Amino acid sequence: MTGPPLPSIAKRCGSAHADWRTLWLKASDGTKLDGAEAGSGSRGVLMLHESPPDLCGWEPYGAELVRQGFHVLLVDLRAYGLSQRGPYGGQRGAVADVRGAVDELKHRGAKQVAVVGASYGGVTALAAAPELGPEISGVASLSGELELKNAGLNALAAIPQIQVPVLIMGSRKDPYFDENDARELLRAVTASRAQLVEFDGSDHGWNLLDPPHKQRAYTFLVGFLRSVTQ
Secondary structure, three states: OOOOOOOOOHHHHOOOOOOOOOEEEEOOOEEEEEEEEEEEOEEEEEOOOOOOOOOHHHHHHHHHHHHHHOOEEOOOOOOOOOOOOOOOOOOHHHHHHHHHHHHHHHHHHOEEEEEEEEEEHHHHHHHHHHHHHHHOOOEEEEEOEEEEHHHHHHHHHHHHHHHOOOOEEEEOOOOOOOHHHHHHHOOOHHHOOEEEEOOOOOOOHHHOOOOOOOHHHHHHHHHHHHOOOO
């Protein structure tokens, strides 16, 4: 998809830890989204950001996955970053954004695509997954809340309908997604394969991938992504 020139990730985000290629792509409803791709090959990973941040928040973590051999696409969801607002949001918008980004990553060479979301992005990933079905190979949610009423997204209602493998990660004392929330979400899973990984403390979203949890968190996340994109 063509559009006005996009700034480099280094310029936009202040640094770049991988060779990111910026691009425009379309959600399945035609909404123009901006993204950044790095890596190559068949093992695709789509990364959905927190709110209010944009794709820059995932940049260092996505770069680590590139070093682990994954083909990574960061995308700004509608109304975030440089992406268009689109005609609607909520569940319908989430599905359109994720489907469009998955299609783009497959067009660029990925054969299997796992969706990874943090916080708002985690809820978006879980909410969209049932309608995407076998178009995706797995979903990982880092501190994705049970429901975001203001955004029209309900992960708890969606998760029983997800049939691909699911990884849930969170901190036991996270005020937005605590141990009780995580276990409630896990109990609602009907997929044949699901895993809950919990950490001490209150770290939220992509901060789970920082010290002191970094090594353990990446071990579980990378292991999950390798298993679902093989």
